[in-house]
Amino acid sequence: MSTYVILYIICVSVTLWRYRRLLSRRYLPLPPGPPADPIIGHSAQFLKRNKAITFISSRMFTVHGSRPVIHLKVPGRTIIILNTVEAAINLLDKRSANYSDRSKLPLYDIMGWNANLGFLPYGKRFQKHRRLFQEYFSRAKCNSYQSVQLKQARLLVKQLAKNPECCSDALQWFATSIVMHIVYGRDVISDDDIFVKIVKDAAEGFHSCGSAGNTTVDLLPFLQYMPSWFPGTYYVKKAHSYKAATKKVHDLPYEIIKSQLGDGVASPSYLSYHIERLYQNDGLEVIDDIKGSAATIYTAGGETTWSTLLIFALAMVLHPDCQREAQEEMDRVVGSGRLPEFSDRPSLPYVECLVQEVHRWNSSVPIGIPHRSMEDDTYNGMFIPKGSIVIANTRGISLDESVYLEPYQFYPSRFLPKPQGSGEPYITAHFGFGRQVCPGRYLADDKVWIAIASTLAMLSISKAVGKDGKEITPDFKFNAHMINASSGSRHPSPFVCNIKPRNEATASTLMEPEL
Numbered sequence: 001m002s003t004y005v006i007l008y009i010i011c012v013s014v015t016l017w018r019y020r021r022l023l024s025r026r027y028l029p030l031p032p033g034p035p036a037d038p039i040i041g042h043s044a045q046f047l048k049r050n051k052a053i054t055f056i057s058s059r060m061f062t063v064h065g066s067r068p069v070i071h072l073k074v075p076g077r078t079i080i081i082l083n084t085v086e087a088a089i090n091l092l093d094k095r096s097a098n099y100s101d102r103s104k105l106p107l108y109d110i111m112g113w114n115a116n117l118g119f120l121p122y123g124k125r126f127q128k129h130r131r132l133f134q135e136y137f138s139r140a141k142c143n144s145y146q147s148v149q150l151k152q153a154r155l156l157v158k159q160l161a162k163n164p165e166c167c168s169d170a171l172q173w174f175a176t177s178i179v180m181h182i183v184y185g186r187d188v189i190s191d192d193d194i195f196v197k198i199v200k201d202a203a204e205g206f207h208s209c210g211s212a213g214n215t216t217v218d219l220l221p222f223l224q225y226m227p228s229w230f231p232g233t234y235y236v237k238k239a240h241s242y243k244a245a246t247k248k249v250h251d252l253p254y255e256i257i258k259s260q261l262g263d264g265v266a267s268p269s270y271l272s273y274h275i276e277r278l279y280q281n282d283g284l285e286v287i288d289d290i291k292g293s294a295a296t297i298y299t300a301g302g303e304t305t306w307s308t309l310l311i312f313a314l315a316m317v318l319h320p321d322c323q324r325e326a327q328e329e330m331d332r333v334v335g336s337g338r339l340p341e342f343s344d345r346p347s348l349p350y351v352e353c354l355v356q357e358v359h360r361w362n363s364s365v366p367i368g369i370p371h372r373s374m375e376d377d378t379y380n381g382m383f384i385p386k387g388s389i390v391i392a393n394t395r396g397i398s399l400d401e402s403v404y405l406e407p408y409q410f411y412p413s414r415f416l417p418k419p420q421g422s423g424e425p426y427i428t429a430h431f432g433f434g435r436q437v438c439p440g441r442y443l444a445d446d447k448v449w450i451a452i453a454s455t456l457a458m459l460s461i462s463k464a465v466g467k468d469g470k471e472i473t474p475d476f477k478f479n480a481h482m483i484n485a486s487s488g489s490r491h492p493s494p495f496v497c498n499i500k501p502r503n504e505a506t507a508s509t510l511m512e513p514e515l
């Protein structure tokens with residue numbers, strides 16, 4: 001054999017040896033998936049907001065319920081859906097180094113949301129934003145925000161009692177007022193407050209620029225550079241129209257609070273805390289990052305809290321027996337002379353189960369925010385290509401029949417230890433996974449708990465009665481708002497109910513001015 005042939009064989013062998021892992025990966029199959037159109041894949045399901053969420057969260061789970069991991073195709077991308085908590089933990093938590101990226105969203109960049117943590121690709125800037133959040137929303141720090149939440153929860157029950165048929169506005173007000181206080185140090189008394197107005201105007205862009213991650217511009221990014229008459233540029237134009245509102249929500253609060261700090265009159269807040277550190281550390285943090293992360297909090301934390309509380313109200317209308325049981329516990333533990341405090345929480349196990357069941361029964365963020373894989377990977381003999389969109393199917397996970405008996409039922413006792421309950425585990429997926437787990441989860445957990453506990457203590461929520469004298473059972477429908485590629489928060493469609501003080505004692509407590 002000539003030397004050339006020997007050299008040739010050595011080179012080929014070395015190359016094959018070096019690429020053996022890659023080759024073997026590439027020959028592994030993708031996770032299974034439902035039948036797809038040969039050209040557009042599953043795109044039809046993704047172009048409409050509600051459709052995408054329903055498709056992924058429920059239909060996909062029941063059709064492929066026995067499959068922990070499945071895949072969907074839309075042109076140019078692979079979508080991996082994780083249907084069990086085990087698969088989500090194994091990939092998003094344990095291999096977080098590979099699954100902590102996000103997809104690029106050109107429309108959000110155009111609007112000016114490029115310093116929003118929820119949309120940041122993995123890297124130094126992402127880590128910096130995580131630090132900004134973690135410093136201010138650690139478990140220990142969140143304890144110091146409990147007094148304002150307690151105060152707002154007491155105002156909430158008063159507001160709910162004043163609007164016996166519709167709880168939505170009062171719940172939204174509760175969620176917004178806490179964000180305003182914590183982020184901007186502002187005690188807002190009406191929707192006319194300039195800060196409330198600018199955050200709402202900017203957040204409107206999230207709901208008006210199509211199904212994020214799945215518009216024509218996401219599929220064909222060059223469209224963002226085309227003139228407005230060019231076909232397929234509708235959402236580009238829309239996104240441009242929100243630029244001014246987004247800029248305002250970044251700049252105005254920063255300028256106002258910076259000047260208040262200068263005058264020595266700023267209240268403690270997320271923004272003032274980070275602006276002060278900026279001076280102390282001689283510009284260590286970049287101003288745009290501070291502005292961006294503060295602006296993110298309303299969009300990430302306001303609507304999710306409001307939706308969760310609306311889901312609670314709907315559950316109470318539909319399940320008076322659970323409401324009664326929680327109220328009996330409340331009366332036993334807290335009594336009738338006062339409202340619940342955070343320190344009562346460990347002594348109220350059924351109320352805790354009810355709160356956890358609200359998250360499990362209908363999560364307000366049913367498919368989380370999609371992650372993105374940074375390298376090719378394999379899992380249980382399946383291939384997950386680099387650049388896949390990876391979705392933890394929170395709703396699917398919460399309906400997993402191998403974990404939750406009769407998962408569609410609202411049944412708080414499922415979490416109680418046997419024999420009172422079924423000893424099922426709390427859901428944890430509703431706050432996401434890995435390095436992108438919700439950084440506001442301790443705050444969210446506190447405010448949802450205190451709002452629910454205070455409402456249960458003071459009020460009863462039941463079906464409204466129509467003009468014909470018959471009870472009105474709310475439709476079980478949900479509306480969705482997209483947050484990020486195929487993901488979003490959702491909330492029950494408007495429904496009427498009947499809210500009233502539980503008894504004479506609570507009615508007179510509600511009249512007390514210092515409540």
Ligand code: HEM
Pocket residue numbers: 117118119120130133137296297300301302304305308364365368369370371429430431432433434435436437438439440441443444445448
């Ligand atoms: C009931 C209320 C809430 C729910 C159900 C919720 C749920 C979630 C979920 C599922 C994610 C995606 C996690 C992942 O990608 O794996 C997320 C991300 C996020 N949440 Fe929350 N959240 C809530 C409240 C809040 C609050 C109050 C704040 C602000 C203080 C907040 C700030 C954020 C931010 C900034 C992100 C993006 C994190 C990142 O990409 O690294 N959330 N949330």
